[in-house]
Amino acid sequence: MSRATPTRPPRTLLDGAPLTSREDTDIAARLARSARERVGRAPGPRDITGWLAGRAEATVFGVERIPFSALDGWSFDPDTGDLGHRSGRFFTVQGMHVTHQDGPFPEWRQPIISQPEVGILGIVVKEFGGVLHFLMQAKMEPGNRNLLQLSPTVQATRSNYTKVHRGADVKYIDHFVRPGHGRVLADVLQSEHGSWFLRKSNRNMIVEAVDDVPLLDDFCWLTLGQINALLHESNTVNMDARTVLSCLPHAGDPRALHSDVELLSWFTAERSRHDVHTRRIPLAETSGWHRGAYSIDHEEGRYFRVVAVDVRAGNREVTRWSQPLFEPVAAGVTAFLVREADGVRHVLAHARVEGGFLDTVELGPTVQYTPDNHAHLTGADRPPFLDAVLAAAPERIRYEAVHSEEGGRFLNAESRYLLVDADEATLAADPPPGFRWVSEGQLTSLVRHGHYVNVQARTLLACLHATREPR
Structure with a gap:
């Protein structure tokens, strides 16, 4: 009985193709x-x-507030109340309904930018x-x-x-x-x-x-x-x-308080445990919000308002236009608590739920709040670490600057960005649920992948890199 000779797989176009390094080492x-x-x-x-x-x-340059009726090319849909452009492009102000059963606010409705x-x-x-x-x-x-x-x-x-x-x-x-x-x-x-x-x-x-x-x-x-x-x-x-x-691929210390596998497992568990449901609704159905001639406001005067502006800018692709903008009612405070473990910088990241996220949760700063929106809350209802950051002594503040948020969609949206040394009480205790110490190198690696780190944390990461002593 003869034994069949094994046949060689057919050659492909990739046979002999040169390989390249998976990382740009320089x-x-x-x-x-x-x-x-x-x-x-x-x-x-x-x-x-x-x-x-x-x-x-x-x-x-010039920016002037105008009534909604003076917007050129923008109008409210008579059926839904949505505010959109006649081209059907750019963006639309619609409504959003969010339910989050395990969060501090189990349900809310609000205007949202759909783009x-x-x-x-x-x-x-x-x-x-x-x-x-x-x-x-x-x-x-x-x-x-x-x-x-x-x-x-x-x-x-x-x-x-x-x-x-x-x-x-x-x-x-x-x-x-x-x-x-x-x-x-x-x-x-x-x-x-x-x-x-x-x-x-x-x-x-x-x-x-x-x-x-x-x-x-x-x-x-x-x-x-x-x-x-x-x-x-x-x-x-x-x-x-x-x-x-x-997003720059900076070099990072390979050591950390938690391995990458442990960090990703914790983050995956955070994404899995939050039961969040977000759906579009007509702007007219955002209960608790009221539309006037110049703005759409929350009934309690909190959060933000939708306004309209007329714009002149001689160096833009279009030199004059009008548009809606979202205007927060007050300035925000955005901060990372920072610690060093054996010479490696870590920040206290928060697995943060926001209604408009694509995947429920992203890593955000330790604190990301508008204090005026929470001024009526006391005790355990206060956002974690907010008061600690607001009361931080000057010698604990490593970095501080006021930065604007996205100026193409938000009006006068500013936050006080801070890097603050963690106090002894924070260092001595385990982080509360939803918080985890993440090394600078780990955060830099995560930013190379989409929808892991939110935009406020990315700003603080850029600022963290900017505080490095050049070598």
């Missing part, structure tokens, strides 16, 4: 070198604050004199209190870069939507504010240019060290720049 060192450089080597401003002020003076399209937040980087520089933009946004702030190279919704507004092209967009314009250093879908957006994501990208990049008006090349210095200034680096900067 990018962390290049970023560290850029972080050490506080003076740029590219043609760009030495006095960046002065340059920003000059760009603000070079163009006419299902995915936008691009992107920064072009390029080496000058062996140092990575970041192409940043002086961009006006109607919701910023000081209007103009340092922004990514590209900050555009799909409606913007596909020119639904019939305006000018979005500058440098080809670096992010057409292959061959550079080497991708980071590319991840990240969430927006889950309290004000319904399941909104933006593509956060960093692309290293391979060819010459012309320097246009309102743009400048900055080192990471220059940007880190600006992150210590209030209302200077906008939210979209901060979230993209948080």
Whole structure:
């Protein structure tokens, strides 16, 4: 009896194909070198604050509150009450109904921004004199209190870069939507504010240019060290720049209080244990909210209001438009409690539920609240750690600045961002349910994946990186 000869599997196109490293092993060192450089080597401003002020003076800007009836192209649907644009694009103000049986508020209704399209937040980087520089933009946004702030190279919704507004092209967009314009250093879908957006994501990208990049008006090349210095200034680096900067692949200490498997298991359990149900409802059915000529307000004067503005901006793709904006009733406080364990920095992260999240829970800061909204609460009803952060002595505060939230959709939305050393009582006790100590390196790794870390925690991560001593 003869034995059959085994046949060799057919060759495929991948046989003999060269393999590449799964990690860019030199990018962390290049970023560290850029972080050490506080003076740029590219043609760009030495006095960046002065340059920003000059760009603000070079163009006419203006934002005026108007009644809803004066909105151009926007109207309330007569049946649902939803506030939308005649094109059917950009975004719509609708209603959201949330039930959360195991949370402090088991049910609520509110207005929400529905913007299902995915936008691009992107920064072009390029080496000058062996140092990575970041192409940043002086961009006006109607919701910023000081209007103009340092922004990514590209900050555009799909409606913007596909020119639904019939305006000018979005500058440098080809670096992010057409292959061959550079080497991708980071590319991840990240969430927006889950309290004000319904399941909104933006593509956060960093692309290293391979060819010459012309320097246009309102743009400048900055080192990471220059940007880190600006992150210590209030209302200077906008939210979209901060979230993209948080995605940089910095090197991190491999040690932590909890292994990555333990951390991910805890986070998965947090996502599993929360019974949250979110559904769209007509804006007209948001009980507890009342629409007037100029605003939609909560009956108790808390949380936020929906308003309308008329905008003039000489350096935008469209120089005049009107739109709705969400305006919080007061400033927020956003903070990480920080500790060091054997020289490794950790932050106390909160597995936070927000009605607009795509996947129920994301890691947020220790504290992320508007104190005025909770002023009537006492004792155990007070948000965890809020009073500890508000009462922190100056010597415990490692970082503090006031930063604007998304100025394209929110009006005068500002938060006091803090990194605060944990007190002895917090260090001595186990974190309460829903909280976990996470190392800086672990948080940096999680940001490389979408919908793990919320936008406020990403801002604080960028600020945490900015407080590192350059090596």
